[in-house]
Amino acid sequence: MPSTITLPTKPPALKAESKQLDFYYGEFKALKGISMPVFENKVTALIGPSGCGKSTYLRCFNRMHDLYPGHRYDGQIYLHPDEVDVLDRHVDPIEVRMRISMVFQKPNPFPKSIYENVAYGLRVRGEKSRSYIDDKVEAALKGAALWNEAKDRLDDLAVAMSGGQQQRLCIARALATDPEIILFDEPTSALDPIATGSIEELIGEIKQKVTVLIVTHNMQQAARVSDYTAYMYLGELIEFGETREIFMKPKRKETEDYITGRFG
Amino acid sequence: MPSTITLPTKPPALKAESKQLDFYYGEFKALKGISMPVFENKVTALIGPSGCGKSTYLRCFNRMHDLYPGHRYDGQIYLHPDEVDVLDRHVDPIEVRMRISMVFQKPNPFPKSIYENVAYGLRVRGEKSRSYIDDKVEAALKGAALWNEAKDRLDDLAVAMSGGQQQRLCIARALATDPEIILFDEPTSALDPIATGSIEELIGEIKQKVTVLIVTHNMQQAARVSDYTAYMYLGELIEFGETREIFMKPKRKETEDYITGRFG
Amino acid sequence: MANDTSLKRDRSAQELRAIIRRHKRWDILFGLLGLLALSIGILTLAALFVDMAVAGIPRLSAEFFTEFPSRRASQAGILSAWVGSALVMAVTALVAVPLGIAGAVYLEEYARKNWFTDVIEINITNLAGVPSIIYGLLALGLFVYTFGLGQSILTAGLTLALLILPIVITTTREALRSIPQHVREAAYACGASQWQVVSHHLVPYGTPGILTGVIIGLSRAIGETAPIITIGALTFIAFLPPVPFQGEPPAGMFDWLFSPFTVMPIQIFNWTSRPDPAFHQNAAAASFVLVFMTLGMNALAIWLRYRLRKNIKW
Amino acid sequence: MPSRAGVAGSTGAAKLAEYAQAKARRRRREKMIEAVLLLAACVSVFTTVGIVYILVKESLVFFAQVPLWTFLTDRQWTPLFSDAHFGIMVLMSGTLTSSAVALSIAIPLGTAIAIYLSEFAGHKTRETLKPLLEMLSGVPTIIYGYFALLFVTPLIQIIYPELPGFNVLSAGIVMGIMIIPYVSSLSEDAMRAVPMSLREGSYAMGATRYQTAVKVVVPAAMSGIASAYILGISRAVGETMILAVAAGMQPNLTFNPLEPAATITSYIVQVALGDLPHGSIGYQTIFAAGLSLMLLTLCFNLGGHWLRRRFREAY
Amino acid sequence: QVVKIDGSSTVFPITEGIAEDFQKAKKNAIKVTVGISGTGGGFKKFCRGETDISNASRPILKKEMEDCKAAGIEYFELPVAFDALTVVTNPKNSFLKQMTVEELKKVWEPAAQGKVTRWNQVNPAWPDAPIKLFGAGSDSGTFDYFTEAINGKSKASRGDYTASEDDNVLVQGVSQDVNAIGYFGYAYYAENQARLKAVAVADKGGKPAVLPSEQTVLNGSYQPLSRPIFIYVAVKAMAKPEVKEFVEYYMKETPRIAKEVKYVPLPAKAYSINLEHLAKGKKGTVFGGEAEVGVTIDALLAREAKL
Numbered sequence A, B: 001m002p003s004t005i006t007l008p009t010k011p012p013a014l015k016a017e018s019k020q021l022d023f024y025y026g027e028f029k030a031l032k033g034i035s036m037p038v039f040e041n042k043v044t045a046l047i048g049p050s051g052c053g054k055s056t057y058l059r060c061f062n063r064m065h066d067l068y069p070g071h072r073y074d075g076q077i078y079l080h081p082d083e084v085d086v087l088d089r090h091v092d093p094i095e096v097r098m099r100i101s102m103v104f105q106k107p108n109p110f111p112k113s114i115y116e117n118v119a120y121g122l123r124v125r126g127e128k129s130r131s132y133i134d135d136k137v138e139a140a141l142k143g144a145a146l147w148n149e150a151k152d153r154l155d156d157l158a159v160a161m162s163g164g165q166q167q168r169l170c171i172a173r174a175l176a177t178d179p180e181i182i183l184f185d186e187p188t189s190a191l192d193p194i195a196t197g198s199i200e201e202l203i204g205e206i207k208q209k210v211t212v213l214i215v216t217h218n219m220q221q222a223a224r225v226s227d228y229t230a231y232m233y234l235g236e237l238i239e240f241g242e243t244r245e246i247f248m249k250p251k252r253k254e255t256e257d258y259i260t261g262r263f264g
Numbered sequence C: 001m002a003n004d005t006s007l008k009r010d011r012s013a014q015e016l017r018a019i020i021r022r023h024k025r026w027d028i029l030f031g032l033l034g035l036l037a038l039s040i041g042i043l044t045l046a047a048l049f050v051d052m053a054v055a056g057i058p059r060l061s062a063e064f065f066t067e068f069p070s071r072r073a074s075q076a077g078i079l080s081a082w083v084g085s086a087l088v089m090a091v092t093a094l095v096a097v098p099l100g101i102a103g104a105v106y107l108e109e110y111a112r113k114n115w116f117t118d119v120i121e122i123n124i125t126n127l128a129g130v131p132s133i134i135y136g137l138l139a140l141g142l143f144v145y146t147f148g149l150g151q152s153i154l155t156a157g158l159t160l161a162l163l164i165l166p167i168v169i170t171t172t173r174e175a176l177r178s179i180p181q182h183v184r185e186a187a188y189a190c191g192a193s194q195w196q197v198v199s200h201h202l203v204p205y206g207t208p209g210i211l212t213g214v215i216i217g218l219s220r221a222i223g224e225t226a227p228i229i230t231i232g233a234l235t236f237i238a239f240l241p242p243v244p245f246q247g248e249p250p251a252g253m254f255d256w257l258f259s260p261f262t263v264m265p266i267q268i269f270n271w272t273s274r275p276d277p278a279f280h281q282n283a284a285a286a287s288f289v290l291v292f293m294t295l296g297m298n299a300l301a302i303w304l305r306y307r308l309r310k311n312i313k314w
Numbered sequence D: 001m002p003s004r005a006g007v008a009g010s011t012g013a014a015k016l017a018e019y020a021q022a023k024a025r026r027r028r029r030e031k032m033i034e035a036v037l038l039l040a041a042c043v044s045v046f047t048t049v050g051i052v053y054i055l056v057k058e059s060l061v062f063f064a065q066v067p068l069w070t071f072l073t074d075r076q077w078t079p080l081f082s083d084a085h086f087g088i089m090v091l092m093s094g095t096l097t098s099s100a101v102a103l104s105i106a107i108p109l110g111t112a113i114a115i116y117l118s119e120f121a122g123h124k125t126r127e128t129l130k131p132l133l134e135m136l137s138g139v140p141t142i143i144y145g146y147f148a149l150l151f152v153t154p155l156i157q158i159i160y161p162e163l164p165g166f167n168v169l170s171a172g173i174v175m176g177i178m179i180i181p182y183v184s185s186l187s188e189d190a191m192r193a194v195p196m197s198l199r200e201g202s203y204a205m206g207a208t209r210y211q212t213a214v215k216v217v218v219p220a221a222m223s224g225i226a227s228a229y230i231l232g233i234s235r236a237v238g239e240t241m242i243l244a245v246a247a248g249m250q251p252n253l254t255f256n257p258l259e260p261a262a263t264i265t266s267y268i269v270q271v272a273l274g275d276l277p278h279g280s281i282g283y284q285t286i287f288a289a290g291l292s293l294m295l296l297t298l299c300f301n302l303g304g305h306w307l308r309r310r311f312r313e314a315y
Numbered sequence E: 001q002v003v004k005i006d007g008s009s010t011v012f013p014i015t016e017g018i019a020e021d022f023q024k025a026k027k028n029a030i031k032v033t034v035g036i037s038g039t040g041g042g043f044k045k046f047c048r049g050e051t052d053i054s055n056a057s058r059p060i061l062k063k064e065m066e067d068c069k070a071a072g073i074e075y076f077e078l079p080v081a082f083d084a085l086t087v088v089t090n091p092k093n094s095f096l097k098q099m100t101v102e103e104l105k106k107v108w109e110p111a112a113q114g115k116v117t118r119w120n121q122v123n124p125a126w127p128d129a130p131i132k133l134f135g136a137g138s139d140s141g142t143f144d145y146f147t148e149a150i151n152g153k154s155k156a157s158r159g160d161y162t163a164s165e166d167d168n169v170l171v172q173g174v175s176q177d178v179n180a181i182g183y184f185g186y187a188y189y190a191e192n193q194a195r196l197k198a199v200a201v202a203d204k205g206g207k208p209a210v211l212p213s214e215q216t217v218l219n220g221s222y223q224p225l226s227r228p229i230f231i232y233v234a235v236k237a238m239a240k241p242e243v244k245e246f247v248e249y250y251m252k253e254t255p256r257i258a259k260e261v262k263y264v265p266l267p268a269k270a271y272s273i274n275l276e277h278l279a280k281g282k283k284g285t286v287f288g289g290e291a292e293v294g295v296t297i298d299a300l301l302a303r304e305a306k307l
C-alpha cells in the first residue's frame, strides 16, 4: 500500500460508465442495477466474495455474454468520449471487442506460435503488412515485459512457455491492438507468486496507456495494483471509491467485514 | 477469529503424522520432506500460495495419487493408534481410503439418487442390510445438515441439487462410513458465501467425531475453522502451529508476509 | 442402532480386508474378461488377415497391380480396380470433407437450439444407420437417372460421399466440441468474427479429430460393395479413365469424372463368384490388398493424429 | 506505414470511422458464410428427403397392388414366385434374428472392451489396441461374408454337427464381431468423457476399479453408451453382404438362428443383382422392403434419441 | 470409342473373354466395358439406350419388348452358346445317381414346401434322410428356367431352400452336406467336380437318364435342362463400326471362348446364321416374349433360319 497519500487535484477523466446494469443468466439475475464509473488510465479493481458477480460484470464490457444463448443485459455501459452504449443492440459486439481487450483467469494462448498469438488481433483487423505487424508484435511483447525472453523463439509454440509467460503473452496479445480498455479476470489466480508479482508490476506500467479493469479475489492484490476499488456482494455494488479509502475507511459495514476477513 | 484464547491444558492425541514426505510428479518434486502431525478431533488447515503443494500433500493421505502413473511417494504417513504406514507399498490403498474419506473442491456427487450417493461407501464395503443402510444414510445426512432438505427427495438425482447442497451431500457421503479422518480440498471454493458459511459451520461440528484436514486458499477461512494451521510454500512446510499462533505471531517472516497479504 | 454400528466397526480390520479381497477378485475377473473380449476381436482380425494372406500372397506380384482383369485367372490383375477405387475415393473425399466440416461447423457453432436443428440432428444419427444399399437406390434414381450422371466415377464418388457424410459430421462435431471454450472466448475477445474464430482456430485445432473421422469414413467407403452394385459399376473394364490435361484444358480436365470404372470390392465380388477356383485365389489376393489399403489408411490416421496433436495443447 | 500508425495512435472516434466501413462488408460476408454452412448442414436433410421420396414413390405403386395389411400379416415371402406372397414379417424375422445374434455378441463384448480400455488398461495399451480394434470395422463386409461361411460355420459345426452350412448364427456372430468397434469405441469415448473427479470420488470411498467402473462411470456415461448401442443396432439391421453370403437367403419365418434365413437387406441386394425386369411388381418389392428397413432403423434411432434425452450426462 | 455391354451374369464369362481378346487384337484402339446387372437389369439399360449390347440368359420378355419399343430401340437377337443346368449332390451321396423330371418335381414343386422333407418321401428306395435344398436365387434366369422346365411353370417353386445369386455359395453348401441336392450352371459343376457329383436327369416319357456334358447338350439328349443364352445388339449401335466389328469378332471367336469358360458352343452354322441376320437386318426375337424350355440346338437353328 502506498505510504504517502496524495489527493488528486482534479478528478480523472471518465473512460466508461455502467448505468443501472442488470444481467440475467436465463432466469437468474446475476447483476442488480450496477452503476459505476471507470476512470481513464486508472486501474479499477472489482472485489467481493466468490459468486458475487465480478466476472459477470466484467464480461459485460466486451459483450462476452453474447456468445451464450439466454444471457440478457439490461441497462447501459457508455464508452467515452464518443458515448457509445456498449450494450446497445445495434452496436456490433465485434467493434466493442476491438476497442476493449480482455485477459482471462487461465492463460489461454492459442496453440500457435508466440508471434502469431500476438499478431492475432491485427490479423483479425485485416492487417496484411508484415513489417507493420512485426513492429506491433515487438512493441506489444516489450509492453508485456516478454520481449527479452521471447525474441529468440517467436516461432515456438506459445503453449511451451511457463504459465506466467503465457499470461504475459496473453497481455501482449491484448496490448497489440492498442485497446482503450483492458479487462483482467483474476489474471494471476492460476500463477505462482513470482509470476504474480511480475504481472502486477506490468499492470502498473500499462495503465499509462490504457484503462484497466481487474477482477481479483485477493484483496491484497487489489490494494497493491488498483487506484479505484469496487466491492460487490450478491450481484450488487456495495461500495465504490478510491482504493485507499475503501481499504482504510470503508463507508459500509459489509465492506469492512469483508476486507478485514470477518467473512468471505 | 475467536476472541477468547484458551490454552490447551494438555496436547491433543496424535491421529496421524507425516515423516520426511517427498512427492514426485514424474520428475517434478512437488513436496520436499514434509513432517507434520495431525491431531485427533481437531481441524488442521493447510494454507499457502497457489501451487505450493497443498492439494498434493492432502492427496497423499488417501493415496489418491496411486490412480495416476508416474506419481511417486517417498517417506511415511503413520496412522495412529495402530501406526499403519499409509504409504507403505504393502498397505492396500483401498483399506486406507476406507479409513480416510475425502471431500473435493468441486462437488462431485455420482449421477445417482441422493440416497445411493450417501449409501455408496456402505455398498462398497459389501453392506447388504437395508435397514442398517437406511439408518446410516439418515445419520450421515443429519450430520451434514442436509436431512431436512433431502428427506423427502431421497430418490431424486443428486445432480439436481444446488452446489452447496451437493457439497454437503459429498460430506454426508464421506461421513456415512464413519471414517477416522476426512480430507477437504478447498471444499467451498466453488460455492457462494452462504453455502460456504454452512459448510464451515458443518466442519466445526463434525470435528467432534472425526479428524479434519482442510486445504484452503482463503486465510480467513483457515482462521475461522481450524485449530492448527500449516503454512506451505514451494513444496515445503514453512511453519506449523496452533492457528491463533500462526495468525497472531507467526515465527517465520515468510508466514507473516503471506498472512498479512504482502504477497500471494 | 448404536450397538449395531459399533459391531460393524469392530469387525472392520480383518473382515474389511476379506471384503476388499473379494471385491478385488472381481477386478481381476473383469480385467480378464475385457482382455478376453479384446482378444476375440483382435484374433478374428488376425485370423482374417492370415487367412487372406495365405491364400492371396502367392498371387501378389507387380503384374497383379498392372494388369487388367482377364478370363484367365493367372493373368488377371487389379489395375482398373485399384485405379477406380482411388479415383472414387478422391471424389468422395473432395465432396464429403468440405460438406461434412461445413455442416458440422454450422451445427456446432452457428445453429441455435430449435426444432429445425433438432430435426437435422436426429436426421444425421438416423442417416448413419441407413443401410448402404439404400444409398445405392437413392443414387440410382437421383444421380444416374435424374441428373443423368450415368454410371460414372462421379456418381459413385457422390454416393459414397453421402454415405460417409454422417460419419464426417459426427466426428467433426466431436472434435469441435472438445476444443475448450476458453479458446473461443480468447479469439472473440480479440475482436474476431464468428467465421474468423471458426477458420482461424476451430477447424485448424480440430484437424486431428476431423482427419480421423474422414479416414474412418473413407476406409468404410472403400470397402462398400452394395451401393456400387446398385448403381451398376462395371465388372470388366480393361482401360483406365482419361488422364486429365490430356485433351483441351477446360474440357479434357474432368473427363475422368464421367468415365466408366470398377472398384476393388466389385472385382473381389466378381472373382469370388467365378466357378474356377483359381479366381478365388485372386479374390483373396485382392482382398488382402484392399484390407491393406484400409489398414494403411488407418495407420495414416493414427500417425497424423499423433503428429498434429503434438502441436495442439490447451 | 505512417497512415496506419496514425490510425493506430488516433482516438476511438477516428478508428470508428474505419471500423464502420469494414463492418458492413464483414456483416455481409458473415451472413453469406452462415447461409453456405446452413446449406451444407441441410445436405443430410436433402439426402433423407431423397431417400424417402424414392422409396415412397415406388412403394406406392407396390401397395396399390399388395394391400398393406397383407404385406404386414402374410406369413410367407415369395414375391418372385408364381404363387407370390408378400409377408414382410418373414424378412423382418431374419433381420431381427440376425441382429439379435450380432448384438448379443457386440454389446457385451463391446461394452466389456470399452470398460477395460477406459478403466483398466494403461494409456499405451489403449492407444495401440483401440485403433487396431477399429480396423475390424474397416474390413469390407463381403470379406466377412466368406469368413463366416468358410471359417466360422465349419468351426461351429465341429461342436454342433447338425448346423446347416448356411445359418443365421455364424453370419450373426461375424456381424457382431464386425460391430464391436462401433460399440466399444463410442462407449469408450463416452466413458473417457466422464470427469476424473467422479472417479476420484468413488476411489476415495474405497471402491475398487470394478466398482468404480460399473457403479459410477458406466451410469454417468449412459447416454453416450446408449448412442453407441443404437449405432450398433443400426449397423446390424442394415448389414447386407455378410448375410447375403452366409445366411442362406432362405425366406423362413423363424427366429431360430440355427436355420438359414433371408433378411431385408440380403433380399434387396439379391434383387438388385438379379434378373428381374424393372418396373415389375417383383422389382418394386425392394423399395417396399427398403422402406420397411428405413422405418425400422428410424424407430431405433428415435428411441435412441429419446433415451439420450432421458439420460443426458449430468456430471 | 467404347462398346458398352451389360446384363446377365451367366453370359458374362463369355462376353468378358471375347472383350479381352478383342481389345488385345485391336491394340486397345477400341474399348469394351462389360457390366453385370442381371438379364433384367441389363434389358432395362438396353431399352433406355444406355448400352450397345445386352447379355441375356433368357429371351427378351414381353414387358421388356414394350419398353424397348417405347424408346424406339430395335435389336438383333443372337444366340451364342448353350448352358446345361446341372443337378448336383454331394460326392458321398451313394443313393442318388439319377433322377427323373417327375422326381425332381416332387422335390421342388411349390406343394412340396414343408411337406417333402425326407428322401424316402420322393422315392421309397431312398433312405429316410432329410433333404437339404440349394438352388438359384429367385430372381435369376437360372431359377426361371429350372422352375419352368421341372415344375412346368416359371417361378413356381417351393420356397424353403437355400437360395443364392452366388453359385459358389451353393457349391459350398452342397459339398458340405451329404443329403444335399442343388442346381446351377454347368460351369460351376465342371470346375468343382472333385467336390460335387452330377445327377443324371431323365426327361419325361421314360427317356433314359443323361448326364450333362458337351456332347449330350450338342446332340440334344440332355433335356430339359439345356438352355440357350444370348446377346442382344441394338440396331442403332450396329451402325457404329466399332460395335459392328466387335459383334463380328464375337461370332467368330465364341466357340473357342465358350469352351474355355465351360459352356457349350453352338454348331458353326449357328454363328453364320447370326451374321447373316445382321447383314440382312433381320431384327427382333424368335421367342415372342415367352420363356420356353426344351429348345434343342436344332430347333433353335430352325427357328432362327425362319426369321
Ligand SMILES: Nc1ncnc2c1ncn2[C@@H]1O[C@H](COP(=O)(O)OP(=O)(O)OP(=O)(O)O)[C@@H](O)[C@H]1O
Residues within 6 Å of the ligand: A025, A028, A030, A048, A049, A050, A051, A052, A053, A054, A055, A056, A057, A217, B192
Ligand atoms: N453461465 C452461467 N449460468 C448461470 N449462472 C451463472 C453462470 N455463470 C455464473 N453464474 C452465476 O452467477 C453468479 C455470479 O457469477 P460470477 O462468475 O460472475 O461470480 P464471480 O464473482 O466472478 O465469482 P468467482 O470469484 O468465483 O469467479 C454466481 O452465482 C454464479 O453461480
Ligand SMILES: Nc1ncnc2c1ncn2[C@@H]1O[C@H](COP(=O)(O)OP(=O)(O)OP(=O)(O)O)[C@@H](O)[C@H]1O
Residues within 6 Å of the ligand: B025, B028, B030, B048, B049, B050, B051, B052, B053, B054, B055, B056, B057, B217
Ligand atoms: N498431475 C500433475 N503433474 C505434474 N505436476 C503437477 C500435477 N499436479 C500438480 N502439479 C504441480 O505440483 C505443484 C503443486 O500442485 P498442487 O496442486 O498441490 O498445488 P496447490 O497448493 O494445491 O495449489 P492450488 O491452490 O492452486 O490448488 C504445482 O507446481 C503444480 O504445477
Ligand SMILES: [Mg+2]
Residues within 6 Å of the ligand: A054, A055, A056
Ligand atoms: Mg469469476
Ligand SMILES: [Mg+2]
Residues within 6 Å of the ligand: B054, B055, B056
Ligand atoms: Mg489445490
Ligand SMILES: O=P([O-])([O-])[O-]
Residues within 6 Å of the ligand: D274, D275, E007, E008, E009, E010, E011, E037, E038, E039, E040, E056, E057, E139, E140, E141, E142
Ligand atoms: O444373371 P442371370 O440373368 O443370368 O441370372
